[in-house]
Structure formats: structure tokens, C-alpha cells
Amino acid sequence: MRLRLPEERPTEPPTGYKIAHAVLSQDGTRAAFTGVSLGGALPYGVLADASCVYGLRHRPPHRRCDCGFHCVHDRTAAEALLCTAEHRTAVLLEVAVLGAYIRFEHGFRSARQRVRTATVGPCACGARAAALADAGWGRPGWRALAPSCTGCLRGRTSVPLASYARLAGDGLRVVAGAGAAGAEGLGVPELAAEAALLQARLDWFQTQLVRLGDREGGGGARGGGAGGQG
Template sequence: MRLRLPAERPTEPPTGYKIAHPVLSQDGTRAGFTGVSLGGALPYAVLDDASCVYGLRHRPPVRRCDCGFHCVHDRAAAEALLCTTEHRSAVLLEVSVLGAYIRFERGFRYARQRVRSATAGPCGCGTAAVALADAGWGRPGWRVLAPCCGGCARGRTSVSLAGFARLAGQGLRVIAGSAGADRPFTELMSADELGVPELAAEAALLQARLDWFQSQLARLGEHGAGGGGQG
């Protein structure tokens, strides 16, 4: 006899976390998201129903299929995915799990979702994002966007965080994550904080740069002398 887990009947929708790429329609009138793994070719709206990525006519989620929206229980687990190279420009989503769902150890696979908030990380230059700009790739009919500061967004198709939330609708909140709150690992110390080891390292670096500069001058001088001898 097959044992079944008891059915859950929560009083309010469970909350989950995931990462995704924000997208803007080709005509600039609609906004949504596209996933980073299975189903990434199917952009979805803030409030949307899942469909089977294999084209089967069943309603997700089905136990013997991978279809449906996916999310994790823990926000930190979703944030950890943003550390990987291919996901650096993605945003962190907080979602409400709606409809039928299957609970796993680390998250849910489910039929319907509402994206409540999207947190955009810093621009590639390290400055806090004020807009979402064309990332240089996309899906048919959709431009993928990436968090961007005002300076780096110049000359690129872009939309402000508030503008993206307005286009997406359904009460979505788009938040800029902190960029300067955490001190970088290689932050320079002030002169008063430098000790003998730090000063020695700075001196070695300056000497190496001086040696390179002198070698470049010597090389240019040799070329100049040779060119003069040839008339």
C-alpha cells in the first residue's frame, strides 16, 4: 500500500524566494521575469500560472514531471545563487505560493504565483542601482534587463525601478539592494591605519610599476635610435 503525505491547508499562501532576470517587452509596454534554469525560455508576469515546459497538457505541478514554478524556503539560499557568475545580474524575488504545490526539503514546486517584491543588486560598477537596463541579450519579443546605475544606463534601453514596477503591475515592489553598506574585502585603509607590512607592500608595488615604466621607456628609446640610423 502506498503511503501519502497529509494534504496541507494553510490559512495563508506560503512565502518563497527565487532569483530571476527582469524582462521588458519589445514595445516597452509590459514587464515580467524569466527564470534562470528550467523554463527560462518562458517569461512570466507578476501574477501568473505555470505551464509545462515540455508542452504536455497536464496542469502543473505533476509528480512525475519537472513542470511548475520553483522556489526555496530560505531567503539566504536564494541570495547564495546570486554569487555565481551567470546569475550576478539576476534579481531576488519574494513570492507567494498559490494553488496546488508540492513541498520539498528546500522549497516548493507549484502551480501559480504572485511576485510580491524584487530586490535589484548593485550595478556592475558597484554603485547602487537606480534603473534596469538592457543586459545585451534576451528572449524572442523580450529584452532581459540588469540592475544599473544612472551613469552606466546612458545610451541603453532602460526603465527606472519604479517604472518597471508600474509596467509589471499587481502591486509589485522593486527595491534597490544596498551597494555601499558592506565594506569590500580589499577596501583601502587610510594613511593613519597603515603599518610597516602595508607600507612595505605599497613600496613593492610602486617599485614594480616604476621598473615596468623604465623598461617601456628603454624599449621606445631603442626603437627610436634604430629608426634614426636607417635614415
């Protein structure tokens, strides 16, 4: 006797949560996501259909396979995955579970999904992210991105959060998660630390300006000497 799974016919698509890495196409015209485990080599868009990562011809999600889009019921459970070292730069996705799906104790495995919201964590320095910047790795044709504040971009390929949402399309919302508190929420010790950091940055900029001035001045003197010899 073949056992059949109970069927559900919800009036609205179920909501699930997962983590993924944000990626940007090599030419900078498309934004997508890539999984953190199974199927991580296959970037997917905001609205996407699953395919079997093993190359089998059945329709995902198959009962005897791991194919399909995976997500969990509880947002907190997905956020917990961001604590591991290899997932620190991933983003938290809220998805609509579409098409056929299999419900498990902790989540779903579905044929389709729509990413509704992507929540970007703080920059590595702890400040609230303002952009997604080149993370230093990727997939063929795709650059992986990591959260970054404006102060830590330092010339890396990057895209502001709003621009990433526009490139991804299909109504995606991209929001910055918790980062360093604003000045209005800080006490005297925290403000003193912020002031010290700002002063250190100003000192660094001043040093660079002095070095540039010395180089330009030195170059001018050497140029004059060469002209005299001619």
C-alpha cells in the same frame, strides 16, 4: 498500494524565494521575469499560472514531472545563487506560493505564484542600482535587463525601478538592494577615493567639451573657405 502525499491547508499562502532575470517587452510596455534554468524561455508576470515546459497536458505541479514554479524556503539560499557568474544580474524575488503545491525539504513547486517584491542588486560598478538597463541579451520579443546606476546607463534602453514596478503591475514592489555606501558612512580613505573618481569624470567631460569646441570651430573655418570659392 498508492502512496499519497500529506495535504496542507494553510490559512495564508506560504512565502518562498527565488531568482529570475527581469525582462522588458520589445515595445517597452510590459515588464516580466524569466527563470534562470528550467522554463527560462517562458517569461511570466507578477501573478502567473505554471504550465508544463515539456508540453504535457497534466496540471502542474505533477509528482512525476519537474513542472511548476520553483522556489526555496530560505531567503539566504536564494541569495547564494546570485554569487554565480551567470546569475550576477538576476533579481531576488519574494513570492507567495498559490494553488496546489508540493513541499520539498528546501522549497516548493507550485501551480501558481504571485511575485510580491523584487530586490535589484548593485550595478556592475558596485553602486546602488537606480534602473534596470539592457543587459545585451534576451528572448524573442523580450530584452533582458541588468541593474545599473545612473552613471553607467550610457544611452542603453533602460527603465527606472519604479517604472518597472508600474509596468509589471499587480502591486509589485521593486527595491534597490545594497550597493556602495553613502558619503555619510565613509571614512577619509573612502571619501578620497570618491573624490578622485569624481575628478576623473569631470576631467573626461572637460576633454569632451574641448573636442566638441574644436570640431565646431574647425567646421566653421572650412565653411567660410567654401563660401569664398563660390
